[in-house]
Amino acid sequence: MLEARDLKKQFLSGESVFVLFEHLDFAAKAGEMVVITGRSGSGKSTLLYQLGLLDTPNDGVVSVDGIPASSLAHNARTDLRLERFGYVFQDYGLMPEMTALDNVLVPLIMRGESYPRAEAAARAALVRVGLGDRLSSKPARLSGGQQQRVSIARAIAHEPPYILADEPTANLDSASARQVLDMFSEIHRGGATIIMVTHEKESLALADRVLELRDGALLAVGTETHPPAVPSSLREGGAYGL
């Protein structure tokens, strides 16, 4: 289970302190797909970074499968990210000098896989996302949708229990976005826990649970048994931005 308790994140803005959220609790059960939505600047991506151990909260605890991550040393946090998480970034986060295959290979090598095994796993992950014919292509030679699929391949290649996705379809055209969401759907069916931050309405239908981050609080929008309602931030007239 990925859990956050009493989370607080604040920023300094000149002399003043801006509290993004405080006393925030979150929990994602194994195999659950949670979509977090909210207005631009509401702090949803910031919350995702706290949950993914990419940033440190000002207060509160993030636990990964019972391990309190906040108290871990730098290397232990890095190792935990490597073992338990797969990340999909809004703008893909690929190494421009590496091929699609190499981008997927890097975390596998860090995990201690032998090169042939790592390469086989990376190749398989790229085949799964439909890029078996673009293994040697560098990111600059791939479309946005293809780059995001490489990013997904990198996130799933080591079969982590948690996939964190930050606006994975925001930079994509609707066809590519549909493909990417289908992939998340399949990954979810495979049993991975997915936490996705998005402002795309299409993503909501995939979620087991939709949470809206509003005024520093997480509000449940739908239930597991009923299709999620459109949160206030996604209703017509809502203001979003990237």
Added chain:
Amino acid sequence: MTDAPNVPVRSRLASSRAWNAVRVGFFIANRQVRANIGTSLLIIVVMVLTYLNLLVVSGVMVGIVQGLRSERLQYYSGDIILTNHREKDSIQNSPDALAYLRALPAIASFSPRYLAEGALEGNYAGKLLLQDEADTIPTNVAGINPVAEDATTGLSRLVIEGRYLQPSDYDQVLIGTSLLARYKTLTGIPGSTPIPNVGVGSKVRILVGGIEHEMTVKGIVASKIQELNLRVFMVDAQLRALLGRTDDGVNEIAIKLAPGADAAAVKGQLALSAINADAKIQLAQESEPVFFQDFATTFNKLGSFLGGIGLAVAFIVIFILVFVNIITRRRSIGILQAIGIRASGIQIGYIAQSVLYAIVGAAIGMLLLFTLIEPYFIAYPIDFPFSNGILTVSFIEAVVKALVLVVAIILASFIPARLILRQEIVDAVLGR
């Protein structure tokens, strides 16, 4: 998604993360170097120039002294030089000494010289009045066997005008350039003025042993060794006759060793012989004037100082190169950290790249140095007024400086990589 073989990837928590970080580091370095061939080549060129700068500047400084020493050994002292003891007028039992030298297989040739202080006078034909000031200059007169001298020191190669002496050349002399006004030389004789209007074919008077004798200038000797430029050379038999010497005592014997002979060993052998009592035995370097050593020390210090500056410049250049290389990949570094690559792995990646550049740069630099630059300087020495400067770099020094470059580059890579890796991951990922 497309169906694909499912390759299970097991976690290897038990395996060494540190080793994995090294593997990832080398993987990243490999991919970055291969992906940026142009930039890599440019950095390697900078490394080659930096490495050569480290070696060549100090090498030339040392080479100035080395050139001076080589010239003195070749044209004046030979590998070993025998001189008379200070309290004696000449080397005692010279015929025995010469016979002993002749019998040693390690000696290729030797040149006995008779020396006398004297004076050189020119332009006397037009000076008839008592108040006319004579154009004279003190000099050292050397009586040589032209054949033996040339075989030992190659003196004939220093004759820049006219011709070299032959054994039968009585009443003919070779004159060093420092004695004549028409040649600009670095040093002269303090308080004396070089003689004007004297050249090849001029009549001069040599005053030696109280006897004045008119001779013809057959050739002009020019050398970086001032001892030679201040000398007048004539055939030994004539000098002995002018001095009225009936003994066979010579003042100096320059010895050239056979190829491969060890000068120190030959000196040791001579020291065990009767010559030791009759002559002062010195290796070429031991016979050098004191200022040579001062000169060498000063130039070595200067070489070290310039080498130090070269190293500092190398460090700064490398630091900037690596810093720019790293800073432009700030976001990539953040992403790598985000997906679980340890900072040490990323750091190793950048350091490995830099070390590769340094090693390749130093290797190319070394190749250029020993196959091109050093032979070029030997073939075409730098014409300093006091030395034919060559480039002197030992292989050991080249290796040591390559190691220094590698250590400098490790430091220069470590610092910027460390600085970038200390940033918040989320800031790097978001590029803020």
